[in-house]
């Protein structure tokens with residue numbers, strides 16, 4: 327089968343590799359779509375590296391079952407599925423505390439590497455794609471699950487003023503989730519068409535950060551009080567500092583994005599102390615978030631098609647990665663043709 331293999335920085339090649347074979351508890355899947363995640367692009371640009379190349383990328387993949395292993399129950403060829411790549415053990419320290427996204431024995435490699443024609447996944451980690459949900463929409467299950475794990479920490483109440491800093495694909499999902507919680511959603515970005523898109527998916531106020539003082543604007547919009555909840559959906563320490571400056575009393579600030587390059591931020595601990603600010607982080611998702619994300623897609627609560635800017639065949643994956651690097655457009659999905 328054809329697969330995209332990363333050989334090093336900005337060196338991705340599509341080549342023939344052996345077809346995968348499902349084991350007893352696994353299914354073989356004809357991959358239809360795989361979304362490009364910012365984490366894939368970090369490997370591509372060398373922000374993350376390994377000494378084991380080639381590396382296979384892509385975890386946001388979906389497809390149709392071609393074959394089931396002898397011990398698989400409840401699935402059959404023809405089923406449309408999305409695999410949850412985080413195969414948790416259920417018995418380590420973190421699983422038993424319910425922090426499944428930190429499972430010490432996660433077997434993620436079993437379902438990783440979706441930029442190819444066929445994949446295998448453990449049947450117990452599959453979710454069936456509801457009938458009217460497209461493959462393209464279903465490939466957002468994983469990033470949306472991450473957003474759910476994050477926004478929960480913001481404890482948004484109806485009528486809250488919520489700021490989303492950075493409205494790339496992730497920020498646009500946060501925008502819709504915050505809206506659904508009943509918030510007034512204020513979004514900040516420096517890319518005009520991202521702000522426009524945010525408006526399209528429900529943002530109430532857009533702030534172009536290169537043109538206006540975002541902190542002053544949020545302060546003014548909230549009668550001097552500051553926002554109730556802020557999601558930092560862009561990995562810049564300046565954005566995180568800005569978020570803290572916008573936070574009102576009892577506000578929650580969630581550092582959702584990873585920071586690349588890593589850095590330090592200016593932080594006056596008295597701001598956290600005297601305003602009782604909840605400064606939190608979030609990373610990845612739990613199996614329940616994954617299930618819930620697919621439901622939100624099914625119910626039409628989060629709209630995903632407007633977030634797709636590029637649909638490219640596997641042979642053009644290089645262009646897809648470059649588009650993300652240069653922040654051209656929004657979500658890039660790779661359509662795996664027969």
Ligand SMILES: [Zn+2]
Pocket residue numbers: 363364365385386468469
């Ligand atoms: Zn992802």
Ligand SMILES: [Zn+2]
Pocket residue numbers: 414415416417418419420421422428429430431432
């Ligand atoms: Zn575990």
